[in-house]
Amino acid sequence: MSIVSFYDLKARNHRAVVLLLACLLFYWTAALFLAGQGIYMLLGWLSPNFQGGWMPPGWVIYLAVMALALALGHYYLGSQLFIKRVLNMFHAQPIKPEDPYHKLFRDTVDEIAIATGTTSTIQCMVIPCTSANGFALQEPSGKAIVGLTEGLLAQARRHEIQAAVAQLTARVLTRDALISTVSFSLFAGLDQFFINLFDDLAEHAEACPVSSADSNPFSFFLRAGNVINVLMAQKQVFRNDALAVKLTRDPAGLAQVLRRLQRSWRGSDNFSPLIESILFVPPGNEESDQGRTFMQKLTRAQPPLSSRLDNALAMAGKSLTEIDASLLKEVAHHATATDRSAKATDLWKACNGDTWEGPFDLAVLGTLTWLTPKTQILRIGTDRILPAREDMILASMLFGMQPSAGQEGALCPQCSVMPLKLMRYEGVKIHVCDQCQGKMVPDDDIQKILIREIVSLSPEMHLKAGQWMAAQKNQLARNPSENDSSRQAAIRKCPECSHPMRRRNFSVQYRIPIRKCYNCHVTWFEAEQLELLQALIEGSSIKLGADRDSQSDAVPEDTGIRA
């Protein structure tokens, strides 16, 4: 009698892998036989000397052997090529250990790996976009990749990330990730072939190489790939959710992360719904989840998110109201943290050597090069002299933007006077000018800064964001056609490569003028522009959640942020 335990599931799932190989064999046999028969008949039609008709037994045996070789080759090689293609499409990058969010991700994967008792290493990748989602890929050799978006890492709490990682790891453990990877490699290559063949489909290839749902007629092949997934185990997602709960022993964490994702943007523009079987949650919104036609139900590899959430709630023994209350508590806690930020009237005096200078407000204090955590300060209105590090607001400023000592770079492109200083902001290294407070940010890191909330923005900044949005709407109402008066603005040269930086609006939705160097892939933000963007996006994220809660029929607001 064999004892089957949770940790022997991968052995059981070898049967699913054999079934997958059988499907591959059937696919290649059918494809080659059809092609072979077609060629044989064509030859018979073109050449009078050629017999034509049905293929001879020799051809049949030859094609059968070739089909077997192709099936095995596809199983082992196809997934590798598909994985590379998917990672390129997602712009997935390896984690950076010095980034606190990436480190948390890596630690969580290691923790879950200990819970599974697995000895194989799971590679972590991060997708630099603000949507909240994840993916799992696997090769026949056992090598697995688990990825999360920057948006999910920034929004979710530790136990929620643990639940997401556990679910993705469960897919790896049960080989469901392998089945999804191989079955998609079956048809994704064909899809790309036809996209490249026809010129009018080249635009779709650039926008989404694995084509979007309805615009590409050859998405039939991708849907066929989905049918294999569906036939294999349509309920594999529920099973993996249950395994994730068994790993973490925390069904409430899973319920919470699913509820959070239900209210977030899951990347409908970044990820095609046709590859959703490798994703943590379907990328579409709740409306597309619910209103499914029969064919959609047949070919969608994931059940609606609401079904998974109901399952998780049942496992946790909690109601949706309780989960929402937990999420609201976190939002309230963050709002309270924001309220502790500097008010407009907060002023300080600071001791520079033997001389007391000031009073200064927070913005000016941030520009003082001689201000250190040990500098003695006195907040106006109090009679207590403290080191700057003991003042909560200054500590947040000092440690939220930590200078890396002794690293001075090129001159500021704005004021051309001060050298740029390397600093850490929202866990990311950026260059800042102490004089004009301009910031130079690598393009790859902009998404992280905008979605993260390590640094609390002041109420004044949120007010400015509201005023900016109102002014923007008025301007568009008066003059719908975009009038980019910034074309007359002075030319700024990139401090790294001296190429002229191109002035443009940050996005269609947030028309904040910025400057980009397309040579170095950096973006220059003038004073407060970056903070303004953060406040705008923070406001739109809360609004998105509120809209989803009220089950509005309005289309979810797109943040307009693109990698």
Add this chain to the structure above:
Amino acid sequence: MVGLYVAAGLGIVALGISTYGIVLFNGFVKSKNQTENAWSQIDVQLKRRHDLIPSLVETAKGYMQHEKETLTQVTEARNLARQASSVKDAKQAETRLSSALGQFFMTVENYPDLKADQHFLNLHEELTSTENKITFARQFYNDCVMNYNNLCQSIPNNIIAAIGHFTPQDFFEIEDVTERKAPEVSFS
């Protein structure tokens, strides 16, 4: 002739039973080794925690000058855990250390400047991750022990267990019932 058939039949039956016994025995060995490996994984994480604590205490000393008692408790609990020789002693010592660390982090809430110290934040993250790894390692160990105990105690496996001297193992449980009670933390 009949005797030959009977002998052949008995031989086949004996071969089948012995093969079954060998398979079961190998299953016991595999399960026991898995359990011992799981325990060693707990040990690795516990040692990691022991190594992190001195740096944590040193960083906190500069800020928490009036909390010497709390810091001392953590250091003493850590030293006791390192010196534990038996499994039972190790379990008790680690439980006490977890309690001391819990008390320490509750006290840290009163020191915002310490919470803002980057070095402390890094150590806190390392320690939190290590605590989680210990939890998951214990979880995996208990699951392995459960599988192993099921093997030892179910029929007819218990016959092989008796022959091979395979005895049920203890779970990694919390020693002190009062420790199971989560501390109430108020953020008002």
